[in-house]
Amino acid sequence: METDSTPMDDSLPSPGEPRREDQHRTPSPSTLLPKTQPNGFYGKHRLAAAISNLQNQINYLQEELDQLEEIGEASIVCKELISSVESIPDPLLPLSKGPTNINWDRWFKGAQNSRKRWI
Amino acid sequence: MSVAELKARHVAATETVNSLRERLQQKRLLLLDTDVVAVAGYAKAHGKSSVSFGATDLVCCRTLQGHTGKVYSLDWTPEKNRIVSASQDGRLIVWNALTSQKTHAIKLPCAWVMTCAFSPTGQFVACGGLDSVCSIFNLNSPSDKDGNLPESKMLSGHKGYVSSCQYVPDEDTHLITSSGDHTCVLWDITTGLRTSVFGGEFQSGHTADVLSVSINGSNSRMFVSGSCDSTARLWDTRVASRAVRTFHGHEGDVNTVKFFPDGNRFGTGSDDGTCRLFDIRTGHQLQEYYQQHSDDEVRHVTSIAFSISGRLLFAGYSNGDCYVWDTLLAQCIAGKIWPLFLKGNGKCTHMPFWLF
Numbered sequence: 001m002e003t004d005s006t007p008m009d010d011s012l013p014s015p016g017e018p019r020r021e022d023q024h025r026t027p028s029p030s031t032l033l034p035k036t037q038p039n040g041f042y043g044k045h046r047l048a049a050a051i052s053n054l055q056n057q058i059n060y061l062q063e064e065l066d067q068l069e070e071i072g073e074a075s076i077v078c079k080e081l082i083s084s085v086e087s088i089p090d091p092l093l094p095l096s097k098g099p100t101n102i103n104w105d106r107w108f109k110g111a112q113n114s115r116k117r118w119i
Numbered sequence: 120m121s122v123a124e125l126k127a128r129h130v131a132a133t134e135t136v137n138s139l140r141e142r143l144q145q146k147r148l149l150l151l152d153t154d155v156v157a158v159a160g161y162a163k164a165h166g167k168s169s170v171s172f173g174a175t176d177l178v179c180c181r182t183l184q185g186h187t188g189k190v191y192s193l194d195w196t197p198e199k200n201r202i203v204s205a206s207q208d209g210r211l212i213v214w215n216a217l218t219s220q221k222t223h224a225i226k227l228p229c230a231w232v233m234t235c236a237f238s239p240t241g242q243f244v245a246c247g248g249l250d251s252v253c254s255i256f257n258l259n260s261p262s263d264k265d266g267n268l269p270e271s272k273m274l275s276g277h278k279g280y281v282s283s284c285q286y287v288p289d290e291d292t293h294l295i296t297s298s299g300d301h302t303c304v305l306w307d308i309t310t311g312l313r314t315s316v317f318g319g320e321f322q323s324g325h326t327a328d329v330l331s332v333s334i335n336g337s338n339s340r341m342f343v344s345g346s347c348d349s350t351a352r353l354w355d356t357r358v359a360s361r362a363v364r365t366f367h368g369h370e371g372d373v374n375t376v377k378f379f380p381d382g383n384r385f386g387t388g389s390d391d392g393t394c395r396l397f398d399i400r401t402g403h404q405l406q407e408y409y410q411q412h413s414d415d416e417v418r419h420v421t422s423i424a425f426s427i428s429g430r431l432l433f434a435g436y437s438n439g440d441c442y443v444w445d446t447l448l449a450q451c452i453a454g455k456i457w458p459l460f461l462k463g464n465g466k467c468t469h470m471p472f473w474l475f
Contacts, residue, residue, distance in 0.1 A: 047125040054132035056323050060361065061139035064402070065146065071401045074151045078161035078405065081398075082447060084381040090428035092177075093170060106217060 144367070147403060158396065158406040159449035169448040170430060177443070177453055183214050185221055192234045196241040197288070203244045205235035211246055213258065225256055225268045234283045238291040243271070245294055247281025253296050255308060274306045276313050283331045288339045295342055295356075297329035303344050305356055315359040317344070318352075323361040325352060331375045337382025341399070345373030351387050353399050366397045368404050375422050380429045386446075388420030394434050396446060408432060408444045410451050 120128075151157050188207030195202055201222070202214045209230030213223035231249035238244065247253040255272040263269050279299030287293040287305075293314070297303045302324060303317040318324015327347035335341040341363075345351045349369045352362035371390030378385045379396070384405065388394045394408040412418070422435040425446070432444040443453040 043122055044120075044125060047122065047129055051125065051129050051132055053323065054129065054136055056361070057136050058132065058139060060323070061136065061143060064364070065139065065143055068143070068146050068150070068402075071150065071403075074157045074398075074401075074403050074405065075161055077398045077401055077403060078158045081158060081381075081384065081405065082162060082165070082167065084383070085429045085447060088380060088428035090426050090430055092426045092431055093428070094172065 140367070150401075150403065157403065158447055162447040167447055169450045170445045170452055172443070172453050181216065181219055183212075183216075183219055185212055185214075185224070186210065191232065192246075192283075194236045194244075194285075196237045197239055198241065201237065201241060203235050203237050205232040205246050205248075207232075211235055211244060211256070213244065223258055223268065228254070228270065234281060236284045236286055236294065238286045238294075239289055240291050243291055245284050245286065247284050247296060249280045251275070251277045251280055251298070251300075253277075253281050253284055253294070253306065272308055272311055274308070274311055277302070277304065279328065282329060285332055285334050285342075287334060288336060295332050295334060297332045297344055299328040301325050301327060301329060301346075303329055303332055303342070303354065305359075315356060317354050317359050317362070322359065325350070328372075330372060333376045333378045333385060335378050335382045336380070341382075343376045343378065343385045343399075345376040345387055345389075347372040349373060349389070351376050351385070351397065353385075364399070364402050366402065366404070368395055368397075368407075369393065371419070374420060377423050377425060379425055380427060384429075386423050386425060386432060388423045388434055390419040392418045392420065392436075394420055394423055394432060394444065396432075406446065406449050408434065408446075408449055408451075410442070410454075 183202070183204070186204065186206040186208050188209075190204050190206045193202055193204040195216070200216055202216045204212050204214065206212070207230075209227050209232070211223070211225040211227060211232070212221050213225075214221055225244075227246065229248060229250035229252070232246050233248040235244060235246040242259055243255055243257055245253055245255050253274040254270045255274070256268050257271040258268075260268060260271060274294075274296070277296065277298040277300050279301070281296050281298055283297040285295055287295065292308050293305060294308060295303055295305050300319075302319045304313050305315040305317070306312070307314045316322075318329070325344065325346040325348050329344050329346045331345040333343050335343075340356045341353060342356070343351055343353050349367070349371060351366040351369075351373050353364045353366070355363050366387075369387065369389040369391050371392075373387050373389050375388040376385055377387075383400060384396055384398050386394055386396050392409060395404055396406040396408075397403070398405050416438055418440065419437040420434050421437050424433045425431065426433075430446055431452075432446045433441065434444065435441050440454065442451050444450065445452050
């Protein structure tokens with residue numbers, strides 16, 4: 001009989017949701033401003049680093065905008081996607097191109113006691 | 120420069136970033152020239168019809184029983200004949216997928232495992248979890264006096280939990296992990312050292328926990344990561360300082376990412392209940408897969424997998440549902456197909472073991 005038992009003491013934290021604590025949305029930029037220490041020195045360094053990071057992001061975003069001038073429209077990509085998908089034989093599809101792969105049959109025979117049917 | 124001046128510069132730079140992001144979004148919308156976003160509209164316009172399954176067309180062919188807790192992760196060998204699974208019961212189990220027999224049951228030093236992976240040769244398995252360490256086990260090693268398989272390597276360095284790991288194809292010597300410390304890491308297993316760290320405090324990367332990685336099967340230098348910062352990022356392993364591209368669109372944690380079979384696209388699954396398909400070269404979001412429901416039930420996408428051609432997208436949800444999507448027509452063609460596969464009954468809840 002199967003049970004959903006945990007191997008450790010109940011008093012230990014569950015691993016269930018390690019990531020969901022405060023990350024319901026990306027924090028707004030103002031919340032990323034580092035705190036300023038009384039003398040302002042530590043805060044200055046962190047601020048300067050944050051600004052440098054933002055400047056990098058600005059450069060990357062500008063690059064991406066420039067690239068978009070050259071990039072084709074989505075329809076070109078869609079055409080390529082459809083062509084790629086339709087060219088590969090797929091054992092899970094009712095109808096698929098290409099020769100039967102004999103390696104697929106070992107799965108379709110099924111395990112003991114089951115009556116399986118495949119298209 | 121005074122603190123006040125620096126703060127003003129920070130605010131100005133932030134506004135510039137936000138405005139550029141909006142311009143990018145607008146520009147991408149203009150490039151989505153198909154009627155419906157985006158593959159589905161194109162496919163319909165070109166006469167493609169949806170895949171349809173009869174009642175007995177998708178049948179469970181194997182049930183692997185043995186875990187006594189929730190199964191968090193599983194992985195196939197490249198030959199597609201063995202599986203490793205990781206469970207809340209604190210064990211990795213290695214299965215012969217054809218016969219359903221267990222070949223190894225590895226008791227883990229840390230029971231809170233979240234991910235596992237098979238090495239390309241099938242000789243090693245890796246796992247990681249709340250201990251922040253990625254552990255490697257050699258399946259050919261003898262057990263110790265207590266009958267346990269000892270770790271052959273421990274990859275330490277992450278400052279947060281290890282959420283996902285995958286070996287770099289064709290070599291047992293490198294793997295990539297994702298972590299709650301906001302980074303991904305490429306490891307040299309032989310030395311146990313980090314070859315590259317992607318993201319992190321002083322580099323441009325994810326700004327929240329990274330939950331999933333997927334390496335491009337066609338070009339193993341590229342991988343994608345998904346994060347609680349609602350983005351997916353494409354990385355080149357030779358350039359750790361910045362992502363090649365960041366993919367926006369999701370409105371919640373990106374729990375799972377998976378490369379498309381052709382290596383030019385990848386899929387994502389998120390807490391916002393949608394799966395999406397992105398193109399890596401153009402950055403376009405090609406399609407969204409979402410079904411409206413009349414009830415208030417929360418449906419986070421926890422796991423996805425593509426069939427071998429990419430025509431089918433299997434998506435697992437937090438409420439136990441598993442839907443099959445036609446990726447080209449964006450139609451749900453089978454839903455709730457494995458109602459037995461509910462969390463907590465010890466059966467495999469990760470993406471079906473026969474999708475390869």
